[in-house]
Amino acid sequence: MNSIVHPRLRPLDLLIHPNLLIRLLSNWLIGFIIFLSVWVLSYGIFPSGSLRFAAGNPVLTSVGESVLPEALRIFAWNLCLTGGLVVYSSLFVVKEFPAGYLLPWIICAHYGALLGTNSFALPDPAGPAAPNLVVLWTRAGWREISAYLLIAAALAHIYQWQLPSWWSTRMKRVRSWRELHLSSGEVICFILAIGLLGWAAYVEAWQIIHL
Numbered sequence: 001m002n003s004i005v006h007p008r009l010r011p012l013d014l015l016i017h018p019n020l021l022i023r024l025l026s027n028w029l030i031g032f033i034i035f036l037s038v039w040v041l042s043y044g045i046f047p048s049g050s051l052r053f054a055a056g057n058p059v060l061t062s063v064g065e066s067v068l069p070e071a072l073r074i075f076a077w078n079l080c081l082t083g084g085l086v087v088y089s090s091l092f093v094v095k096e097f098p099a100g101y102l103l104p105w106i107i108c109a110h111y112g113a114l115l116g117t118n119s120f121a122l123p124d125p126a127g128p129a130a131p132n133l134v135v136l137w138t139r140a141g142w143r144e145i146s147a148y149l150l151i152a153a154a155l156a157h158i159y160q161w162q163l164p165s166w167w168s169t170r171m172k173r174v175r176s177w178r179e180l181h182l183s184s185g186e187v188i189c190f191i192l193a194i195g196l197l198g199w200a201a202y203v204e205a206w207q208i209i210h211l
Helices: 011-015 020-045 067-089 099-117 141-154 184-209
Strands: 092-094 161-163
Parallel strands (some): 092 161
16 A cells, blocks of 8 residues: 655645634744844854944934924835835746745845944943843834735745756746735735834834933
């Protein structure tokens, strides 16, 4: 009697799963592992302020006079630029891999490195933050990142162009604009992401004003 051989589940299968919740949880977990790993390594290896050249947000080079205008400035930057780049990159896949996942994962690593070295544009007077999950609540950064992770997972199936490999420059158009549709769950993800970005912007603005 022949035994039934089940196909091996790949991590990629979770990221492109038809079930939106599975994509969301898988993407969030991968992002969190990247973030925490880089945070631990940077805190243990690099001196304070050593990565300030990579702080990278020109919106935070000056401080506003009140919380609301500062929050609106941060929100507009995060939504239009970073959120827009996540949406744009989601139009491409490399073989089966949705390119929209890459930028949020890079941001996870970047934020972990900034936390571990206190290399923010406006550094914390208390110095580098030791790895502690409480920071996920007390700081705004992980809310922003969670928003980008939500967007990437929601758009994992909404692509137009396919590349045969990471090294190829030959793109093949596989869908037209009329074939791109969001489910109700994916629309809800976008609304949640915008809400998270707004919440994060307000928290960040309040903390900056009260440094």
